[in-house]
Amino acid sequence: MKKALLFIASGIILASCSKTEIEQAAVTSPVDELDMKIVYYLTGDGEDVETPTEGGTVLMGGSTDVDAAFEWMIDRSGGGDFVVIRVTGEDGYNQYIYDMGGLNSVETIVINTVSSANSMGVYNRIINAEALFIAGGDQWNYVNIWKGTLVEDAINYLINTKHAPVGGTSAGEAIMGDGYFDAMNGTVTSEGALNNPYKDRVSIQYDNFIENPWLKNTICDQHYIGREGRHLTFMARLSTDYGITVKGIGVDEETAACIDEDGHVQVFGINNAYFCRQTNLAPEGCVSGHELTWKRGEQAVTVYKVPGTLTGDNTFELSDWATGSGGTWGYFWAFKGEFHSTF
Secondary structure (H helix, E strand, O other): OOOOOOOOOOOOOOOEOEEEEEEOOOOOOOHHHOOOEEEEEEEEOOOOOOOOOOOEEEEEOOOOOOHHHHHHHHHHHOOOEEEEEEOOOOOOOHHHHHOOOOOOEEEEEEOOOHHHHOOHHHHHHHHOOOEEEEOOOOHHHHHHHHOOOHHHHHHHHHHHHHOOEEEEEOHHHHOOOOEEEOOOOOOOOHHHHHHOOOOOOOOEEEOOOOOOHHHOOEEEEEOOOOOHHHHHHHHHHHHHHHOOOOEEEEEOOOEEEEEEOOOEEEEEEOOEEEEEEEOOOOOOEOOOOOOOEEOOOOOOEEEEEEEOEOOOOOEEEOOOOOEEEOOEEEEEEEEOOEEEEOO
16 A cells, blocks of 8 residues: 555654654645645555455444454455554554454554545555555544545445455444434434434435445444434434335444455354344334334334354345344334334
């Protein structure tokens, strides 16, 4: 990735796991004429390597990271260069990931302005990576700063053209689906969402950011225990507003769903992942100012609940959304703002 079309100001020296400010001097577009500094952290070899990659997606539910999911990504990276992107924070992932072994380098890039998100230097560093991970934080920052920029283009290039593994945790997971809760007006509880699916805090976007074919018409949620009701509400909004047969993936903390290029999912960790699909009909009542009712014979959304394990033995197939192993089938529904589950 260090072959990127990025001119570095003289006097700045790259150092392993050191904080470096790069002054963007390349003039490739009006944005790049800006005098801006991009903060990044490097651990490992600064020379680019090119390794064969296998596509894949990691949806991590937040809290303590799941080692096995990172090892899964490293394996699919072919031992190349691993990039972490974030809006806030520093290099907390670098040594943790690098010490797992088998990588040429780990680099964190802090991309906290639209200008830096449109930097050709940042773009090239991302597209030349063999694996990409989106850290946790506030997903509104990611949407507000990265959507519609070269960072968005680079993420989609890795997923759909280069076929490199891409993952995210917490807020990084939240933006991975075709539909997503953008948190523009702050977070929302299950109770708040169910009581009024159109309250200002239930801010949903669709089909305009990350393009992952296995997450088409799918909305993800994380830190999942206690959020099942809001996730059901997010799904109800997408079904009502866009007329789609909606799907959802919810992942508990300390758990990760790892999706390979064939849509085969392994669940790693100590809690559960939930694979939710609209059973048949859209909600009976999803209207602004009113409580959500999506009952449909108490089978509104069909759910496969998959326990995580250290070795990812329990699985689900996104190729048909009907086949799994090691899990339990059930249903989610809501009646007059009350969430119900068969689990």
